[in-house]
Amino acid sequence: MFSLAQRGNTLFAFLVSVLFCVLGAVALSGPVLLASAPVGPPHIDVAKVLVKQGRRGGYYDYSQPVTEMAFVHFNMVADLTPHWNWNTKMLFVYVVAEYSTPAHPTNQVVIWDDLITAKEDAEIDLRNQLSEYMTSDMGNKLAGIQANLSLHWNIMPHVGILTKERSGSVPLVFPKVTK
Numbered sequence: 001m002f003s004l005a006q007r008g009n010t011l012f013a014f015l016v017s018v019l020f021c022v023l024g025a026v027a028l029s030g031p032v033l034l035a036s037a038p039v040g041p042p043h044i045d046v047a048k049v050l051v052k053q054g055r056r057g058g059y060y061d062y063s064q065p066v067t068e069m070a071f072v073h074f075n076m077v078a079d080l081t082p083h084w085n086w087n088t089k090m091l092f093v094y095v096v097a098e099y100s101t102p103a104h105p106t107n108q109v110v111i112w113d114d115l116i117t118a119k120e121d122a123e124i125d126l127r128n129q130l131s132e133y134m135t136s137d138m139g140n141k142l143a144g145i146q147a148n149l150s151l152h153w154n155i156m157p158h159v160g161i162l163t164k165e166r167s168g169s170v171p172l173v174f175p176k177v178t179k
């Protein structure tokens with residue numbers, strides 16, 4: 001006959017199987033829910049770009065070479081709320097400037113980022129947002145280079161795999177150095 005321990009063991013194994021099935025269903029539902037609620041393209045426009053000369057550690061840090069630094073003011077409206085579902089834990093959003101230089105064909109610089117942990121905050125509306133400064137490391141030149149800005153986001157689920165998406169591509173030309 002079955003002892004109480006055997007019955008308990010069977011019940012426990014059954015509950016563990018149920019738990020795995022539920023977590024599996026949640027994990028699989030993630031990509032389906034994301035695909036069924038697409039996000040429209042963001043609206044990004046560049047309000048002002050300045051290129052200045054400076055040193056990475058501050059102007060009087062003589063251990064660093066003088067380099068061109070770009071300061072980008074941009075506006076961005078993006079609604080990522082469709083990507084907020086019961087399996088969304090948080091969104092990591094970032095704006096990337098991509099450009100080519102003779103020495104490095106592909107450069108990607110994150111100029112702004114944010115961690116969104118609530119659905120209300122997934123409606124992004126930035127006005128005249130100033131970037132972190134960016135520097136071109138090779139040759140220390142940025143003026144005249146053409147770049148593109150795009151919005152990227154990673155969706156971190158409660159259960160399942162991380163999804164990465166990107167949208168938008170807005171041109172940006174680095175102007176001459178402002179003295």
Ligand SMILES: *[C@@H]1O[C@H](CO)[C@@H](O)[C@H](O)[C@H]1NC(C)=O
Pocket residue numbers: 098099100146147148169
């Ligand atoms: C920027 O976007 C334009 C148009 O999509 C493309 O032709 C160009 O190669 C892009 N530049 C970079 C550096 O990604």
